[in-house]
Amino acid sequence: MPLFPESASTIANSIDYLYFYLIAVSTIMTVLIFSAVFIFAIKYRRRSPDEIPAPIHGSLKLEIFWSVVPFIIMLSFFWWGAQIFFESASPPPGAMDIYVVGKQWMWKIQYPEGQREINELHVPVGKPVRLTLASEDVIHSFFIPAFRVKHDVVPGRYDTMWFTATKPGRYHLFCAEYCGTEHSGMVGWVTVMSEPDYENWLTGGGSEGTMVQQGERLFQQLGCSTCHLLDQQGRCPIMRGVYGSHVQLQDGKTVLADDAYIRESILNPNAKIVAGFKPDVMPTFQGQISEEGLLQLIVYIKSLAITSAPGTTAPGAAGAATTGGGPRPPAKRTQPTGGKK
Amino acid sequence: MSTAIQDPQTVERPNYLNAEYGWKSWLLTTDHKRIAILYLISITLMFFVGGIFAVLIRLELLTPQGDLVNSDTYNKFFSMHGIVMVFFFLVPSIPATLGNFLVPMMIGAKDLAFPRINLLSWYIYIVGAVFTLAAVVLGGVDTGWTFYTPFSSSYSNTFVITAASGVFVAGFSSILTGLNFIVTIHKMRAPGMTWGRLPLFVWANYATALIQVLGTPVVAITLALVGLERAFRIGIFDPAIGGDPILFQHMFWFYSHPAVYIMILPGMGVISELVTCFSRKSVFGYSFIAGSSIGIAIIGFLVWGHHMFVTGMSMYASLYFSLLSFLVAVPSAIKVFNWTATMFRGSIVYDTPMLYAFGFIGLFTIGGLTGLFLATLAVDVHVTDTYFVVAHFHYVMVGGMVMAYMGGLHFWWPKISGRLYPEGWAKFAALLVFAGFNLTFFPQFILGYLGQPRRYHAYAPEFQVLNVMSTAGASILGLGYLIPLIYFLWSMRHGPKATSNPWGAKGLEWETTSPPPTFNFDKTPIVTEEAYAYSHKQEVEVG
Structure with a gap:
């Protein structure tokens, strides 16, 4: 039973590191709050029915402390997350193009060389790939968990997303935006191949020309x-x-x-x-x-x-x-x- | 009939329950307490309707193949679960029941400002619920509770307009309740009940009411536009006829993100009451807890775009929404810290309501912290639309809101019914709820990061073990909700009679009898002290 997804793109690792950072901070916060609640609940349990504790009305210093410090920590999440998000927004120059059309309920992929596939995407390892996404009907979302990339496929316009695969293998491709009856069947596989294998594969299809x-x-x-x-x-x-x-x-x-x-x-x-x-x-x-x-x-x-x-x-x-x-x-x-x- | 404990003070005394008899006395009542009971019955029914759909969803997900029902049916299950739970249980839950019952009493008023409008809002709710249930009976709706276009407006072949009409109508009920609360809290406070002395539950309901009045019209407009596009092919959201599908999401989340705070703020208000009472201590940082409710209500309107980071929205819009989403987390954190600090040097007992408060603090902390994951741009790209999101909002909505609701219901049950519930069973059920909840939803965080998309009828086989855990947890959780239903019903007839203040709690609602008379107080109370003045000399009654 897997507990953590494979990382198979250049961006996957950097998102994982950020994710681990978030988990670490959250765990510390959770442990702090849980132990405070737990310790107070035990230590200050009512010992006699008529005991009346002294009132404590608050502390401005503490309020400022626990508003400002968490926010500063959160700013680090914001900064790091935004940085990766910006870096991953546009593909490096020279990325190869592949075209994706989503329709209820399949992914149609076409390559500039003329190959066409359904629910299968073949890419070479180590090369930036830019996908141009179009939808024939409703909103879909192109999601490759192993690459940590996802982008909505919105009818009436083009969206783009990109990635560089780092490990040959076969990875899940999911539709992540609910799109009707066979939404959960709108899935496929991404095959990452070595460069020579990919060149080889490319020569196989495309009877209709480029x-x-x-x-x-x-x-x-x-x-x-x-x-x-x-x-x-x-x-x-x-x-x-x-x-x-x-x-x-x-x-x-x-x-x-x-x-x-x-x-x-x-x-x-x-x-x-x-x-x-x-x-x-x-x-x-x-x-x-x-x-x-x-x-x-x-x-x-x-x-x-x-x-x-x-x-x-x-x-x-x-x-x-x-x-x-x-x-x-x-x-x-x-x-x-x-x-x- | 149990007559073991009889409080001579309440025997024979007319109260809101025995003031009148007959179905007319209920269906035509303008008493806020009776209307609260009407709501309580209605939303409990809706909770179990939504719960049945949850059970069916979890049963289907026991196996990866999607073999229990076909995909259309499954899609209807999760859509109906979401629509019923969000619009007909969570949104009205605390404001319409506990809020309705308590807000006038807590501020020393005889009733809400507009008692007839209060009754009207219940009838409107019922009309909305009838539409929605009609959609279920006729064949269901499969758009998800989010009604995303152009699927909902042009592609779905189910009863979208019927269900959307239900939500549209129920929205007016929410608006009227909010309006009623705002006017009541402004104009009907008893002498001496200054804004700085308002119980925090009232502050929370006030902030909620602001969102209800300002936000709900937008979702009503949005759903009306979906209906227009669907019925008359007026191009608004469907790009095939000139519309913009993303416009829908902006409009929908402009309401539905603040609506998240409609659902959680009143719960936070309940927790403030519980933590102070069962720690027998004045609240730590009153003005910060009160102010943070208002802060959430305001900032909550500025963060809707964090639902849309992968829609291709402008990068700078994404940045802005990400930053403000972190900002809106601050007031929630302030509340958690202040509740914890309130327990410091308190005198703490572990009665059932307090167990629910502990549960709330723990689960809401996890729900809130995982919200930060979703506000973090790059991480959200991976986990949005996966089970991570499902787990996150169930931690906030069920782990937070429903815990608070259950805690509040136990806390004020003696006041509402005049009877005590069986404490042992209640503690047992609270523990079941806590354990079952975590077993149900914690595995879903892992599933989400693994990449299991939400709303999947069939899923990849390697996700099965975690899904089985989730289903196992859900059955424990379901039991944890059934037991209180049974003992609450039982206690109405057989429970020991409650004194006016069985918990030794502070607050005007505890100064009147249990159950209260129709006009709440024999004479208008005069408030001379702050809220939660537990250190002042008082008579402690042990219920």
């Missing part, structure tokens, strides 16, 4: 390509170089073209009109494209980014774009998130 290729196909099928031309101005904004750039809008504002912006522009085209264009030209694609398809389109558009635009965490990589027409996913891992190598 996510970029899948996205490019969708771009044609849905007719996006008739108005959004790649390299010259059509009826709608040019696609090459959009991702990661700051887009000037009709109302004078600018917006960073990130995943959320692309998603919104596909589902609700009138929400943000690019300067120089008219509203109501583009129809909405709400309900006509799956969450997975949206992610493929975004990965495709991301691959069209030209340079590493400043201010983006995930500039597109030229490498991924050049594989766009390739017949099979390359054995060598492409890095759509670019940056290094």
